[in-house]
Amino acid sequence: MSVVVGNSDFRPLQNNPTAKITGVHESLLQECEKDIIWYRENFFGKPHDNYLALESTKGPLAISVILDGGVYKALVRSIEGSERLTVEGSAVYQSAHRKMFKLGPKVDNLMSAFSSGIPARSLTLVKNPGLANELLSMEERQVIRSYKFGVAYCTAGQSTEADMLSNRHENISPGYKAFLQFLGETIELRGWKGYRAGLDVSGTNQTGSHAVYTKWQGYEIMFHVATMLPYNEKDKQQLERKRHLGNDIVVIVFQDSDEPFQLSSISSHQNHILAFVKPEGDGYRFTCAVKQGVPVFIPDIPDPPIFGKDAVSRDFFLHTLVNGERASYKSASFAPKISRTRSVLLCDVASKHLK
Known part of the structure; x- marks a missing residue:
């Protein structure tokens, strides 16, 4: 399978001849750790101090500190994200x-022991007990x-x-059906109680009657399957399908032929990771293209880029997609927006308590 780059914002990821298909390993565990609500796990409901700064050399700040078994733990929240720090009390x-x-x-x-970069003189200790609930709510909103x-x-x-975007679900191949089963289970949208990813669950079938969904490593993943979304014979662009897939950061393209895909035909500003999958032997050949500006992420794709239909291969594939989306958040398209959101949340909390 070849991917034609042409005049495109995308670049193919380089394969690594020494890489191997692996299941859940250290890099995935590290990523999962980022989604643990650390404030709830280590601070909430326990005696600890909360410091706020509306203005500092690092912008607005919220820092929580607790002494736990002779070790100081700090959660430093800034516009750049949340940083978890620990230091021995004796230090x-x-x-x-x-x-x-x-x-x-x-x-x-205390702050200099954690990091020389923390502007301690800008911080104010806030003892309002209601602050803890606000900090917990802020953290929960930012965890994916x-x-x-x-x-x-x-x-x-x-x-x-x-x-x-023009294909009908009734015309898909057995190989594609098998791939959808590899990704997850087909669920009925009517009355669906789980993560719905913008799909209609009222029973009116505005976004189709079924979708593919899975729970994986503590995450919920909903797949916007183009052929399961409504097809409009009068719309050559299939804008209803485009509306959903065009807003996805990661798009999987299943290729049932050797026709090279024209990357330059992708017009969405949101799409940053294109994962091309093609049946090969008893498994799949995998090629990944990323938008310019997306930093390198793991796991490395092996060379040849072949994975099977087993659980380990599925872990590897989904791990790649999740990490690819996470890496996209750091690109120029998303990073400033995420920083602004963090800034607004921090300023709201600090302004309320530092009057």
Whole structure:
């Protein structure tokens, strides 16, 4: 399978001859760790201090600190994200006077022990008990526990985005049906209670009657399967399908032929990861293209890029998609928006408590 780049914003990912198909491994566990609501796990409901800054050299800040078994833990929230820091209590300087009266270390000494980059002089200790609930709510809003991925189908003679959005579900191949089963289970949208990814669950079938869904490693994943979305014979562009897949950061393209795909036909500003899958032997050949500006992410794709239909291969494939979307958040398309959202949330909390 070849992918034609042409005049495109996308670049193919390079395969790694030494890489192997692996299941759940350390890099995935590290990614999952980022989605643990650390404030709830380590601070909420326990005696701890919360510091706020509306203005500092790092912008608005919210820092939570707790002494846990002789170890200080800090959760530093800034417009750049949340940073989790730990330091042994013995490494934090305290004057003899403060030790004698059990006053604890000064905030300057405590913050410098965590990081020299924390602007301690801008921080104010806030003792309002209601702040804890607000910090927990803010953290919960920023933790990602669900993903939506587009899935498109290309058959013989098709090579463009318009082609892959024009196929009818009743005409798909047995191989494509098997691939959808590989991804997840087919669920009825009517009355669906799980993550719906913008799909209609009222029973009016505005976005089709069924979709493909899975729970994987604690995440919910809904697949926007183009052929399951409504088809409009009068609409050559299939805008209803385009509306969903065009807003997905990751789109899987299943190729049922050797026709090279024209990457330049992708017109969505949201699409940043294109995962091309083609049946090969008892498994699939996998090629990934990423939009310019998306940083390198793991796992590396092996060379040859072949994976099977087993559970380990499925872990590898979904791990690649999840990490690809995470990497896209750091691109120029998303990073400024995410920083602005964090800034608004932090400013709202700090403004309320630092009047």
